[in-house]
Amino acid sequence: MMEMTSDRVSEKDREYFRQLGRWKAETKAEQRRSHLARPLNERLLASERLYQWSKGYANPNSEPKDMGAIFERARKLGILES
16 A cells, blocks of 8 residues: 655656646647548548447446447448448
């Protein structure tokens, strides 16, 4: 178990963690821009593949969710071509 101490955090440590936060925010923004730049069909196909791959890893305590209906509807609407 970790022992609690009354030591204060140094300004150097605070700045280090601020920099980590800025880097993480920049990385997420870059990934989001890259994702949104892809064509909708490509994004939906990637989402469907991720869903198919990960559905066996869902939290066993949560309600099962069938995302397949969403992808089938997208196909019927002509949004998703596979």
